[in-house]
Amino acid sequence: MNRKLLLSLTALAVLAAACGGTTAPAAKGTIVVGGFGFPESSILAQVYGQALAHDGYTVTYKLNLGQREVVAPAIKSGQIDLYPGYAATDLEYYNNKAGEATGDVAATTAKLNSYLQPLGLVALSPSAAVDQNAFAVTKATQAKYNNITKLSDLAPIAGQLTMGAGPECLTRPYCIPGLEKTYGIKFKAFKALDTDGPLTRAAFANGTIQVGLVFSSDGDLNALGLVVLQDDKHLEAADNVVPIIRTAVATDNVKKILNNVDKNLTTADLVAMNAQVSIDHKDPDVVAKAYLQAHNYFV
Amino acid sequence: MTLLYNTLRWLTDPAHWQGADGIPIRLMQHIQLSAEAVAIGALIALPIGIGLGHFGRFGNLAINISNAGRAVPSFAILVIAFQAFGLGDAPIILALTALAVPPMVTNSYVALREVDADIKEAARGMGYRELAQLVRVEIPLAVPLIMAGIRTSAVQVVATATLAALIAGGGFGRYIIDGFATQVYTKVLAGAILVAILALATELGLSALERVLTPRGLRSLQAPAARRATAYKTA
Numbered sequence: 001m002n003r004k005l006l007l008s009l010t011a012l013a014v015l016a017a018a019c020g021g022t023t024a025p026a027a028k029g030t031i032v033v034g035g036f037g038f039p040e041s042s043i044l045a046q047v048y049g050q051a052l053a054h055d056g057y058t059v060t061y062k063l064n065l066g067q068r069e070v071v072a073p074a075i076k077s078g079q080i081d082l083y084p085g086y087a088a089t090d091l092e093y094y095n096n097k098a099g100e101a102t103g104d105v106a107a108t109t110a111k112l113n114s115y116l117q118p119l120g121l122v123a124l125s126p127s128a129a130v131d132q133n134a135f136a137v138t139k140a141t142q143a144k145y146n147n148i149t150k151l152s153d154l155a156p157i158a159g160q161l162t163m164g165a166g167p168e169c170l171t172r173p174y175c176i177p178g179l180e181k182t183y184g185i186k187f188k189a190f191k192a193l194d195t196d197g198p199l200t201r202a203a204f205a206n207g208t209i210q211v212g213l214v215f216s217s218d219g220d221l222n223a224l225g226l227v228v229l230q231d232d233k234h235l236e237a238a239d240n241v242v243p244i245i246r247t248a249v250a251t252d253n254v255k256k257i258l259n260n261v262d263k264n265l266t267t268a269d270l271v272a273m274n275a276q277v278s279i280d281h282k283d284p285d286v287v288a289k290a291y292l293q294a295h296n297y298f299v
Numbered sequence: 300m301t302l303l304y305n306t307l308r309w310l311t312d313p314a315h316w317q318g319a320d321g322i323p324i325r326l327m328q329h330i331q332l333s334a335e336a337v338a339i340g341a342l343i344a345l346p347i348g349i350g351l352g353h354f355g356r357f358g359n360l361a362i363n364i365s366n367a368g369r370a371v372p373s374f375a376i377l378v379i380a381f382q383a384f385g386l387g388d389a390p391i392i393l394a395l396t397a398l399a400v401p402p403m404v405t406n407s408y409v410a411l412r413e414v415d416a417d418i419k420e421a422a423r424g425m426g427y428r429e430l431a432q433l434v435r436v437e438i439p440l441a442v443p444l445i446m447a448g449i450r451t452s453a454v455q456v457v458a459t460a461t462l463a464a465l466i467a468g469g470g471f472g473r474y475i476i477d478g479f480a481t482q483v484y485t486k487v488l489a490g491a492i493l494v495a496i497l498a499l500a501t502e503l504g505l506s507a508l509e510r511v512l513t514p515r516g517l518r519s520l521q522a523p524a525a526r527r528a529t530a531y532k533t534a
Contacts, residue, residue: 167480192477193467202386
């Protein structure tokens with residue numbers, strides 16, 4: 001009897017201390033932010049998490065969880081509340097690869113939400129930042145051919161250029177067949193290399209290829225002098241960065257904070273932040289904090 | 300069974316016998332890579348093996364050093380050489396040469412050591428000088444074993460040259476890597492079969508060369524007893 005009383009008294013005391021001791025903004029609840037097993041995901045998780053923490057939420061991180069096969073069950077079971085998703089890839093995960101993702105980000109996100117809703121999840125407004133297959137040229141090639149900026153510019157000159165990518169590019173709809181069908185691009189030759197790896201970089205460096213498949217948010221694009229050509233006819237599925245969150249956690253205030261972040265996030269931001277992690281070896285949380293500070297989220 | 304049948308169809312499809320990705324071009328690339336590596340390897344390995352075998356010194360050291368090279372996977376050499384030389388044939392030639400050297404060093408060393416001491420003494424007694432004795436007596440007698448080393452190297456190199464495709468090189472490895480990437484397994488199997496056929500052809504071709512290079516006297520010694528008897532009679 002005495003013991004029980006003591007326990008409740010202690011609990012009361014702790015509670016009182018907790019309430020009285022807060023000088024930071026009043027705690028609004030806890031949000032667990034998860035992330036995939038690659039640096040860009042950790043950076044984005046930190047950007048979302050730190051923006052929420054600044055508004056008074058208690059944020060904990062479960063980063064580097066691995067593939068979507070780990071992350072999706074974790075959010076479904078409530079082990080995490082939020083992760084930085086990619087509209088098209090997440091749609092194709094939740095619809096069991098039904099092939100519904102398109103280059104239209106709004107439609108893709110809407111479709112994604114139709115699959116998320118029954119799971120108690122929701123995808124918020126997608127950002128303009130994309131991490132998807134992209135076709136890059138060197139700055140020298142760009143200058144040589146009237147400063148081309150988009151894939152449709154490539155069609156008339158492709159006959160003079162060699163394209164490099166992984167061998168599977170020859171048969172995948174997002175790659176050579178898609179370029180030919182959507183843009184009418186036919187290259188002089190195709191060089192089987194790798195998918196956005198060291199072979200592609202070496203081939204760019206020694207001039208074996210003029211056009212290569214990369215990912216649009218690669219941190220080393222600027223350092224390599226590569227320019228991504230704009231996918232102006234939306235061949236690639238819209239892999240825009242979009243926060244996927246448990247509906248129970250997605251209060252109006254949380255949505256407002258995350259949408260505010262996504263409103264300003266661009267692919268160039270992703271490239272810059274990835275570069276700071278992959279080339280300058282900074283930690284994702286430091287990079288995310290610097291980004292938020294530079295964009296005046298903390299004032 | 301259907302996979303085998305489809306692979307046969309793939310191999311006999313005329314479309315696969317022309318163009319930059321056709322079997323003739325890939326065959327030439329494969330032979331070129333392998334031949335270059337074996338030739339460079341022979342230039343390095345044979346003088347070392349023959350020299351050490353002739354003088355009978357440091358043989359174990361040379362064999363152990365070159366065998367240590369065998370312990371390093373060709374793939375690792377390839378990746379490291381790619382970092383150093385970048386895109387092109389240099390990394391694969393380097394990796395294949397490293398693979399080609401040890402059997403040739405070992406075999407040529409042993410071949411020279413195995414030459415009968417009595418024969419060497421006889422040669423010296425007949426007035427052969429060091430170099431003449433080596434070139435005109437010892438090496439001809441060592442040909443079968445030296446050639447066995449070259450053959451072992453060449454077959455290994457032909458089989459391993461498939462790695463070239465991993466660093467965007469040519470050869471039959473392209474079919475294996477590209478087929479795997481596009482999940483066309485008939486292409487993978489066709490590539491493997493082509494490599495196996497080429498390795499077999501290399502073995503047979505070099506065996507024929509070995510027979511030509513082997514001195515007549517030695518050849519008849521190796522022949523079956525019945526034929527040997529007649530050979531001696533006619534000789």
